[in-house]
Amino acid sequence: MNIVENTSDPLVLHPGEPGYDEELAGFQTGFTRRPAVVFGAASADDVITAVRYAADRELPIGVQATGHGLPGASEGEVLVTTRRMDGVSVDPEARTVRVEAGVRWKQVVEAAAPYGLAPLNGSAPGVGAVGYTLSGGLPLLAREFGYAADHVRSLDVVTADGRPRHVTRETDPDLYWALLGAGHNFGIVTGLEIDLVPVRTLYGGSLAFDGREVDPAAVLRAYEEWTRSVPDTLTSSLAAVPYPDLPALPPHLRGRYAVSVRVAHTGADGEELVAPLRELGPTLADSLRELPYAESHSIHSDPDFPHAYYGDSAVLSEVDVDRVAEVLARTGPDAGGPMCVVQLNHLGGALARPAPNSVPYREGRFLVRLLAVGDRETGRALLDPAFASLADTTLGRALNFAFGAGDRTEGLYDPETRKRLAGLKAIHDPANLFRDNYNVG
CATH class of the missing domain: 3.40.462.20 (Vanillyl-alcohol Oxidase; Chain A, domain 3)
Known part of the structure; x- marks a missing residue:
């Protein structure tokens, strides 16, 4: 597989280079991440490049937006940082919002408020919207509306084969099911469309x-x-x-x-x-x-x-x-x-x-x-x-x-859910490329 050239020209950093440590900085300061290479993604094309780079070299790949929920220390992987992907677009008539991979909930709250709408965000406005939702998402109004994951209309994701895919419940129900609840096990989500609720x-x-x-x-x-x-x-x-x-x-x-x-x-x-x-x-x-x-x-x-x-x-x-x-x-x-x-x-x-x-x-x-x-x-x-x-x-x-407990995956899913996730992981990521997380592979 060859690395695809694209016009986005992603930022690429290696240990010891200027800007490397700053690119890794996030909310969690208790764990040291020393990836072999960091891709500072500004677009979905940059993410595609990073995934194909990791696949060519059989290196694990992880993703970091804000660094709130890091699984723990790591070394030698490929890391994609997504904070530059910060686009937010509200459709007030459909009551939906589209967010890119690095968006924080604070941005979504502010964008939705003029329309009398609210996202299903959690308690901390600085948390990344995508990572939060892929792990379920327990909102401030959880008992009224359910999990944030319950309200996702579609996801754009780069899977282990380096392909961008637009996933909905109708087009790919199995991958849709797996993406919403399993964190970053099945790819790097570059954007998602999610419901807003009429709460002013x-x-x-x-x-x-x-x-x-x-x-x-x-x-x-x-x-x-x-x-x-x-x-x-x-x-x-x-x-x-x-x-x-x-x-x-x-x-x-x-x-x-x-x-x-x-x-x-x-x-x-x-x-x-x-x-x-x-x-x-x-x-x-x-x-x-x-x-x-x-x-x-x-x-x-x-x-x-x-x-x-x-x-x-x-x-x-x-x-x-x-x-x-x-x-x-x-x-x-x-x-x-x-x-x-x-x-x-x-x-x-x-x-x-x-x-x-x-x-x-x-x-x-x-x-x-x-x-x-x-x-x-x-x-x-x-x-x-x-x-x-x-x-x-x-x-x-x-x-x-689960903050910093990446070496422990027991109990994160009931046995039936875990079995189904492992089966889908074998289909969509047979080499377990996406394993720098709470891995189901």
């Missing part, structure tokens, strides 16, 4: 309690009971964060152990629905309000600066409140070890509906996410026992929230 405003924000003054286990128990009564138009999570005492933080959070309930609701009865939570005790902060969807990132206020972290997740069939309370105690400010963020996402609603994609564990009722700030070894030593304590009700793991 919502009721949202967070209710934060001081975990040293209000028992975190009591908040957890009340929250779990509360979720049994809320409508599908309300999506929420509980988070426990031991904040360091740093001047950069808001004064009310410095050195505090914040146990917060985050809410996103499209109905008019938000105040009524959250009233039982306000009875739990005095709050550190209460930001619940009616807000434009363009300000929805303020609900979680995720950090927007690069840092080192390790994280994983467990999809739960039910919540054993006592076990989850043990996890809070094991990872809280008095436990020692690295700073650890615990988040419990309420699932169900539209997330439980069948869809023609490979996103698994739709029967899950909650998702537990644990993230340790710092290096992987220290984080794993803290998180592994915590997840083990939840094993009795764990269905599996969520690909969207």
Whole structure:
């Protein structure tokens, strides 16, 4: 196979060359990637060139947009960076948006807002839209609309044979099914078309309690009971964060152990629905309000600066409140070890509906996410026992929230889904070219 020449003239960098380290920089700083060659793609033609280059040399190939969900350290591969591919095009009549491979959700939110529309983005506006969606995508309005992957109209992808393909549910149902849920296992997606939803405003924000003054286990128990009564138009999570005492933080959070309930609701009865939570005790902060969807990132206020972290997740069939309370105690400010963020996402609603994609564990009722700030070894030593304590009700793991755990693929899919993905991988990528990821090959 010969490398195809094209007019896009991709940026190509090798170790030691000026700009190489800068091209690799991303949100995750805890892992070292030392690819043999980096292609800074600005177009689909550049991606085709990179894939054919890797195939000719039998080298693994990976992709990086923002670097939020890196599987771990790597060396010797071909890496395609896509941040220059940042085109966004909204069709307000069809209520769709087309995004290129490097687009961040912030761009999509801003482009859709003038039309009274919103994308099915997650909590962090700096996350790449394509990688997030290929791994399922758990939106702010997840219980009302389902996974982001459930709303994809079409994908443009370069497969292992170096061919560009336009994939829809009708034209190639098997590849469409595999692409939406398996991350970057089946090619490099250069663009996708995805639904927008008619949401201009919502009721949202967070209710934060001081975990040293209000028992975190009591908040957890009340929250779990509360979720049994809320409508599908309300999506929420509980988070426990031991904040360091740093001047950069808001004064009310410095050195505090914040146990917060985050809410996103499209109905008019938000105040009524959250009233039982306000009875739990005095709050550190209460930001619940009616807000434009363009300000929805303020609900979680995720950090927007690069840092080192390790994280994983467990999809739960039910919540054993006592076990989850043990996890809070094991990872809280008095436990020692690295700073650890615990988040419990309420699932169900539209997330439980069948869809023609490979996103698994739709029967899950909650998702537990644990993230340790710092290096992987220290984080794993803290998180592994915590997840083990939840094993009795764990269905599996969520690909969207596996951060730095690329050497572990068990539990990311149920056995039937994993078997089908492996069979399709053998057809579409028999040499396992796309293996610099959470590999199903």
